[in-house]
Amino acid sequence: MRFYEYESRRIVERAGIPVTEYGFCTTAADARAAAERIGGRTVIKSQVLTGGRMKAGGVRFADTPEEAEAHAAEVLELEINGHMPRGVLVDPKAEVAQEYYAGVVWDGTAKCPLMLFSDMGGIEIEEVAEQHPDHVGRGHLVSRLIDPPEFRAKEVIAAAGVSGRELTRATPILTSLARLFRDCDMTLAEINPLARLSDGSFVALDAHMEMEDEAKPRQRDLLERVLGIDPADARLPYEPSEFESNVKAIDSADHRGVIQGRDHGFDGNLGLVIGAGGGSLTLTDAVRSQGGRPANYTEIGGNPSVSKACGLAKQVLKKDGVQKIAVMMSIVSNTRVDIVARGVIKACLELDRDPGDTIAIFRIPGAWEEEGYKILDRYGVEYCDRSVSMWEAARRAVEKIQGAA
Amino acid sequence: MSVLLHKDFTFIVQGITGREAVNLTRECLDYGDGARIVAGVTPGRKGREVHGVPVFDTVEQAVEHHGAPIDGSVITVPPAFTKDAVFEAIQHGIKLVVIVTERIPRLDVAEMVEYAEILDSRIIGPNCLGLIVPEVIKMGGIGGPARDAAKAYSPGPVGVMSRSGGMTTEISSTLTAAGLGQSTAISIGGDAIIGSTYAELMPLFEADEGTEAIVIYTEPGGRMEAQLAEWVTENDSRLPIVAFMAGRFMDDEEMKGMSFGHAGTIVEGEEDTAAQKIARLEGAGIRVVERIDEIPDAVKERLGARV
Numbered sequence: 273m274r275f276y277e278y279e280s281r282r283i284v285e286r287a288g289i290p291v292t293e294y295g296f297c298t299t300a301a302d303a304r305a306a307a308e309r310i311g312g313r314t315v316i317k318s319q320v321l322t323g324g325r326m327k328a329g330g331v332r333f334a335d336t337p338e339e340a341e342a343h344a345a346e347v348l349e350l351e352i353n354g355h356m357p358r359g360v361l362v363d364p365k366a367e368v369a370q371e372y373y374a375g376v377v378w379d380g381t382a383k384c385p386l387m388l389f390s391d392m393g394g395i396e397i398e399e400v401a402e403q404h405p406d407h408v409g410r411g412h413l414v415s416r417l418i419d420p421p422e423f424r425a426k427e428v429i430a431a432a433g434v435s436g437r438e439l440t441r442a443t444p445i446l447t448s449l450a451r452l453f454r455d456c457d458m459t460l461a462e463i464n465p466l467a468r469l470s471d472g473s474f475v476a477l478d479a480h481m482e483m484e485d486e487a488k489p490r491q492r493d494l495l496e497r498v499l500g501i502d503p504a505d506a507r508l509p510y511e512p513s514e515f516e517s518n519v520k521a522i523d524s525a526d527h528r529g530v531i532q533g534r535d536h537g538f539d540g541n542l543g544l545v546i547g548a549g550g551g552s553l554t555l556t557d558a559v560r561s562q563g564g565r566p567a568n569y570t571e572i573g574g575n576p577s578v579s580k581a582c583g584l585a586k587q588v589l590k591k592d593g594v595q596k597i598a599v600m601m602s603i604v605s606n607t608r609v610d611i612v613a614r615g616v617i618k619a620c621l622e623l624d625r626d627p628g629d630t631i632a633i634f635r636i637p638g639a640w641e642e643e644g645y646k647i648l649d650r651y652g653v654e655y656c657d658r659s660v661s662m663w664e665a666a667r668r669a670v671e672k673i674q675g676a677a
Numbered sequence: 678m679s680v681l682l683h684k685d686f687t688f689i690v691q692g693i694t695g696r697e698a699v700n701l702t703r704e705c706l707d708y709g710d711g712a713r714i715v716a717g718v719t720p721g722r723k724g725r726e727v728h729g730v731p732v733f734d735t736v737e738q739a740v741e742h743h744g745a746p747i748d749g750s751v752i753t754v755p756p757a758f759t760k761d762a763v764f765e766a767i768q769h770g771i772k773l774v775v776i777v778t779e780r781i782p783r784l785d786v787a788e789m790v791e792y793a794e795i796l797d798s799r800i801i802g803p804n805c806l807g808l809i810v811p812e813v814i815k816m817g818g819i820g821g822p823a824r825d826a827a828k829a830y831s832p833g834p835v836g837v838m839s840r841s842g843g844m845t846t847e848i849s850s851t852l853t854a855a856g857l858g859q860s861t862a863i864s865i866g867g868d869a870i871i872g873s874t875y876a877e878l879m880p881l882f883e884a885d886e887g888t889e890a891i892v893i894y895t896e897p898g899g900r901m902e903a904q905l906a907e908w909v910t911e912n913d914s915r916l917p918i919v920a921f922m923a924g925r926f927m928d929d930e931e932m933k934g935m936s937f938g939h940a941g942t943i944v945e946g947e948e949d950t951a952a953q954k955i956a957r958l959e960g961a962g963i964r965v966v967e968r969i970d971e972i973p974d975a976v977k978e979r980l981g982a983r984v
Contacts, residue, residue: 381900383787383870416787457782487782490757537931549867550841553896553923553937554969560926561967569937573843602847603829605821639821658828658850661970 273483273507276319278361279499280479284463286498287452289445290475292366298359303344306362307337313365316343318350318357321507328352333365354510366477371465372434373397374446376453378460384412387450389429389442393465407432413450420450441474442466456494457487510536515568515587522583529576529607531584533568535591540565542632542673543588543597545581545616547572551602551662558666559598564673567594575607581615582622589623589630596632598669603658609636609644617651628652632672635665678887679810679861680836680878681773681799684710688749688773688816689739691762693717693727697818698753701777703728707823709813715743718762736769749773751807751817759803760785767798775817776802776872783870790872800872806842806864811849819864820846833858835976836882836916838875839894840867840901841923848894848921848969855973860888867896874901876908883914890976891918895954897927898936902954906961917979918963919972925951 275283278296285291295306296319307314318330325331330352334340344360371393379386389409392400401408409431414424425446429439445466453461460482467477483491495501506512512520519533544566546555552571559566568588572581588597599616601607613634620627634648637658648655656665692698694717705712706728716739717732719725725732733739740747750766752759752774759778766774767789774793781803793800801808807817811830819842820826829850835857839845842864849862863878865871875893882888895902902920909918927937928950955965964975 378783378870380869381904383790385787416784416791454784457784459783484782484784486756486780487784490782534937537929548841548843550839550844550894550896550923551847553841553927554844554847554921557923557925558968571937602841602843603850604843605818605825605846639825659854661851661968662847663968663970 273485273488274321275481275483275499276321276358277317277478277480278319278359279501280481281361281476282499283452283456283481283494284449284476284479287448289448289463290473292364292475292477294364295362296359297344297362298348300341300345300348303360303362304337304341307334307340310362310364314340315363315365316340316347317361317363318347318352319359319361320352320355320357322353322355325352330357363477366467366475367470368465368467368477369470369472370468372442372468372474373400373462373464374442374449374466375460375462375464376450376458379412382412384416385450385453386410386412387425387428387446389432389434389446391432391434393467397462397464409433413454420447420454422447425450437472438468441472445474445476456481457484457491458482459484515591518587519570519584522580522587526577526580529572529574529580531576531580532571533584533587534570535568538566538568539593540567541593541595542669543567543591543594544570545572545585545588545597545599546570547601547607548604549573551600554602554662555600555666558663559670562663562667562670564666564670567591572601572612573607575611576615578611578615578618581612582618585616585619586623589619589625596630596669596673598632598666600633600635600662600665600669602662604636604638606639607636608640609638610640610647612636613644613647617647617653628654632669633665635660635662678885679813680881680885680888681808681861681863682810682814682816684813685713686748686814686816687713687715687743688751689716689718689736689747689771690714690730690751690753691718691736691766692752692754693730693732694719694722694725695753697777698751699727701751701753701818702730704818704822704826705815706730708815708826709810712814712816715739715747736765736771740769746770749775749816752776752778752802754778756781760789763789763800764792767793767796772798774798774800774872775805775807776800776866777805777807777817778802779804781868783868786868786870786872790870793872801863802866802872804868805866805871806845808861808863810861811859817864818842819862829853830862831858833860834887834889834980835859836885836888836891837862837893838865838878838891839863840865840896841894842867844894844923848892848972851969852892852973852976855977857973857976860885869899875905876901879905879908879912879914879916882916883912888916890980891916892972892976893918893920895920895922897924897951897954903957906957906963909961909963917976919975919979920958920963920965921969921972922951922955922965928952
């Protein structure tokens, strides 16, 4: 889960890292008041969950509160990469002597968080690492089992070529960032730029935080009490479609089994009612590689009820442009073949569709398959067992829909 | 021959009174020679039995009851309690911990991995179905009920490792149908950080006389395949490897930043894409196939070429 800049600032502030006296505003009048309170020159920054704000005109400078108000009014209406801002952040224009980068990320291979520091802040760290590797220090946490000690942060900053008072002042900041990364279950915690002001003090001018979704239940205090985030605020990288929202609602209404549905990026005529995790990936590839055009992506797992399987199939069938559905899974050992068969047939009947014509292929081998195949026989649905590969089943579905078109 | 498990292997099930764990216990007791599940643990449920397996409050009590070290544990407790359960198992001398539980934050997994390293234990999972030595023993829900597992798995020379539990069975079933049995099949888990990666399990297969080839199932996301490619190159492995990569469609521009299938499959950087992974694997001499049904011939070809 990605945080807005104003939330990320609050998170670093809470960890004891100095930030400027900023104001988060949702109206132009508030922005003017914030600029008056701050005094002097200010920066107005769009609060969107996407990069490229500067280029899109989402970051502006104001000399007076009136100017801040005018900029805020425009920025609040400015869409950036398809996102409307949630508000603006009004920040004092700081007197910066130098910009640094401080970050903590996961290193999956080492299975350990990695600290990064650079004295070339304000630009993408990947770019610095490529062009000026000697200006990037990096080092893993000493241990995942204890609160990060300061010395490793000091080593990382020193490895970036930083010494003197800058080193001793930046060390507690990187240490605090590593601690909050661990305490708050972040997958990414960046301060960029971390600025050294003309008086020598360090301050976080921008922050980017992402939290692991799996940790949200135990981070409720931070999310809801401190940041006031609505638990329903999913923050997907795009707006969920009607299909996606409906599938989610069906899944939540019944605890038996798990279903998921996506149609972002799909617009074909063959509806997919497929599973489980790896099986769905394999089958989607198999359909596309053989010229099929999937209308969606789904995952079925954990032995859903008849009504859940039926609900999913109905949502797929109701999608615009869907002519037939393919019901396919890798060999199942927990999900029951007969229950899925019943569900998809029920969906066809309830929508006045002939199951034998609507279901292009049914390929789910495994638990309770004999019972399932009997039901499918009765409705004239073409099915196959494990002797027919996932690839071949997908081919048959594609062939049928192309024949129908 | 096999890796990690053998017919006399003893294990416990932590969280044994849960619905899924009760089924899993039944399945393992019924399969092959019948697993030696020496105890179950659920706090507060001491004195009960699950399919004849005695239940205790603590792992310590289970070890004391058994009167000898216990080899393994299957962890099926809810995510919020998993880390503690794993620490408890490792602290009491258990050397192989299979974590079935899904949705565990990765910091917890990283902590468990470090704890296991300190006390010389190994973790498989989380978010996995366990492992199986065909016709001998299975540890976890892999393959389902004994009758179903017997249809898919057969003994033979191929080691299987898969990030998807279901695909472990699909691939093994395809191998079995083509007359190629499995030495050991391992569902390694679908999360971004797991206890044992392909490269970390390779030395075991390399040392196993019964294993002559490896088949892996992979997905976009993470650097596990790159790590395997490096291992194979650096160690001049004797084992031919065939890989199947699912989720090639995730390379499409409109799919960027989205996760499908498992928590670990999110394309965040260039080197995570399916295309990049395939190039790396092929660069290390690993044969990458496009279809599951191409795997048996690819394995036979590789075995033939080696002799």
